[in-house]
Amino acid sequence: MKNILLSAAALAVTIAPTAAQTPPFETVAPVAYMEDLSSSAVLYAKDADRRMPPASMAKMMTAYVAFDLIKQGKLKLDQQVDVRPETWQKWHGPSAGSTMFLSPGQKVSVENLLNGVIVVSGNDACVVLAEAVAGTEEAFVNLMNQKAKELGLSNSQFGTSNGWPDAGRTYVTARDLAKLAKATISNHPDLYKRFYSRESFTFGTTMGGQPITQANRDPLLGRVKGADGLKTGHTDEAGYGFTGSAEQNGRRLVMVVAGLTSFNGRIEESVKFMDWGFRAWSSQTVVTKGRKVDSAQVQLGGESEVGLVAPRDLAIAVPAGTSPQLRGTVVYDGPVKAPIKAGQHIADLVITAPGMPEQRLPLVAEADVAEAGFFGRAWVGLMSLFA
Numbered sequence: 001m002k003n004i005l006l007s008a009a010a011l012a013v014t015i016a017p018t019a020a021q022t023p024p025f026e027t028v029a030p031v032a033y034m035e036d037l038s039s040s041a042v043l044y045a046k047d048a049d050r051r052m053p054p055a056s057m058a059k060m061m062t063a064y065v066a067f068d069l070i071k072q073g074k075l076k077l078d079q080q081v082d083v084r085p086e087t088w089q090k091w092h093g094p095s096a097g098s099t100m101f102l103s104p105g106q107k108v109s110v111e112n113l114l115n116g117v118i119v120v121s122g123n124d125a126c127v128v129l130a131e132a133v134a135g136t137e138e139a140f141v142n143l144m145n146q147k148a149k150e151l152g153l154s155n156s157q158f159g160t161s162n163g164w165p166d167a168g169r170t171y172v173t174a175r176d177l178a179k180l181a182k183a184t185i186s187n188h189p190d191l192y193k194r195f196y197s198r199e200s201f202t203f204g205t206t207m208g209g210q211p212i213t214q215a216n217r218d219p220l221l222g223r224v225k226g227a228d229g230l231k232t233g234h235t236d237e238a239g240y241g242f243t244g245s246a247e248q249n250g251r252r253l254v255m256v257v258a259g260l261t262s263f264n265g266r267i268e269e270s271v272k273f274m275d276w277g278f279r280a281w282s283s284q285t286v287v288t289k290g291r292k293v294d295s296a297q298v299q300l301g302g303e304s305e306v307g308l309v310a311p312r313d314l315a316i317a318v319p320a321g322t323s324p325q326l327r328g329t330v331v332y333d334g335p336v337k338a339p340i341k342a343g344q345h346i347a348d349l350v351i352t353a354p355g356m357p358e359q360r361l362p363l364v365a366e367a368d369v370a371e372a373g374f375f376g377r378a379w380v381g382l383m384s385l386f387a
Contacts, residue, residue: 021355023280023319029269030259031241033174034277036317037182037252039351039359043277043317049155051171052258055233056098056121057243058163058170060180061144063118063195066110066129067188068147077111081132083124091124097164100125101205101212112203119201120214121232126162137161148176151183165237174256177243181230181254185245196229197221219267220244224274232266233258240266246274251315253277280320286328286351286361287314293363294330296347300372301338307366308332308347314361316351324353330363340369 025044033048035041069075085104092099100122102108108128116125130140137160144158153176159169185192199221204211219242220227227246234240241258255273260266287293287310295305308330318324332347340346347363 021319022357023276025273025276025280027257027269027273028260028265029257029273030239031174031257032269032273033178033256034273035178035182035254036277036281036359037185037254038250038283039314039316039361041317041357041359043253043281043357044273045175048174048256051155051173053163053165053168053170053235053238054172054177055163055235055238055241056123057172057177057231057233057241058158058160059117059121059126060177060184060231060243061147061158062126062129062140062161063114064180064184064188065140065143065147066114066117066133067184067191069133070110070191071188075110075133077109077114079110079132080107081110081113081128082107083128084131087127087131088124091127097123097162099123100203102128103205106205114195115198115201116203118195118231119198119216120203121217123162123164126160130161148180151179153179163233163235165235174258177256178254181243181245181256184230185252185254192229196231197227218242218244219270220246220274223267223271227274234263234266242266242270244270244274246278248278249283251278251283251317281317282320283315284318284323285313285315286326287349289313292366293328293349294347296332296365297335298340298369299335299337301340301369302372303369306336306340306346306369308363309366311343311345311362311364314349316359316361318353318356324356326351326353328352332363338369338371340365342366342368 032046034044083102083106088104098121100116102124113125113129116122127137130137134140140161141158148156156172156176159166200213200215202211202213217232224246226248229245230243232242240260243256245254257269289310289312292307292309294308296308297305329350336346342365344365345362346365349361349363351359
């Protein structure tokens with residue numbers, strides 16, 4: 001590790017350093033969380049690790065599993081899926097909650113099912129998709145929990161594909177929901193844009209009548225600039241919740257609110273929260289793209305070290321109107337074992353400042369480093385004996 005003092009002169013602006021203090025925010029939501037994805041800074045956390053029922057926010061994981069399978073070529077958007085009469089029987093009518101209005105025996109594409117899951121929050125769409133992917137909803141839930149472990153959702157568990165109340169088997173935390181949102185946006189950007197920002201979805205049932213158009217319940221769409229996802233949820237047990245994201249001027253925020261008591265309250269608190277994130281905080285560049293920050297030691301490589309450079313302009317979130325004195329620490333698990341590819345993420349620049357949250361920025365290898373040859377490895381082995 002190496003400490004680096006980053007004063008205002010090292011930043012994109014030349015304002016004299018000023019004191020920073022986390023901007024205040026008040027919300028009636030029992031649970032709230034916000035993260036700046038550009039810097040991994042947690043801007044706000046209120047009971048963010050409390051286990052709670054997600055309601056339909058669980059559908060984010062159903063969509064994520066499907067997105068992964070599409071990316072792997074194991075599931076196709078134009079693939080046709082049969083609606084089992086037994087599934088329709090269970091998931092239609094007022095007692096079955098939100099619905100896509102599928103019909104028994106109907107063939108429907110995976111793309112339309114994903115619109116049903118994401119845009120209109122159809123409980124029927126989730127189960128039909130789950131059965132198409134894994135044979136049964138129970139088997140699909142196993143995939144959801146496996147994916148949760150892979151993504152590091154250490155405080156979450158899924159018992160259904162749609163978040164329907166299940167006596168406490170399904171639970172999440174706000175921090176984990178934000179992590180899932182971040183993974184969706186980062187790992188599946190094209191599918192995220194294709195489905196989550198859609199304002200409405202029209203689907204035709206085969207049981208007669210006109211096609212039905214339903215609006216996306218996302219409270220930020222059309223109300224906050226750059227809003228493009230993700231998912232609302234509501235049950236009597238969970239209250240009204242929302243996991244959302246928006247991007248403005250290259251800066252993306254993810255937010256979660258949960259436990260609210262009304263539909264309109266969810267709209268008000270969500271908009272107020274996201275507006276605060278963009279207005280009370282600003283972005284400040286600390287390292288420009290390509291700049292070498294430090295070097296990392298290399299194990300069994302043709303070179304003994306490799307430069308650590310910024311893969312892009314690295315920016316942090318700071319309270320609006322301030323330019324605090326920053327301290328950076330380069331951290332990595334080292335020495336880094338060869339071979340190493342140029343652009344490989346092998347270290348982080350951790351930025352700290354009094355009164356501000358820690359922020360972690362990626363650093364990548366400046367150049368390729370090949371494995372050492374036989375004699376090079378033998379020499380290293382010999383030196384380790386004496387060491």
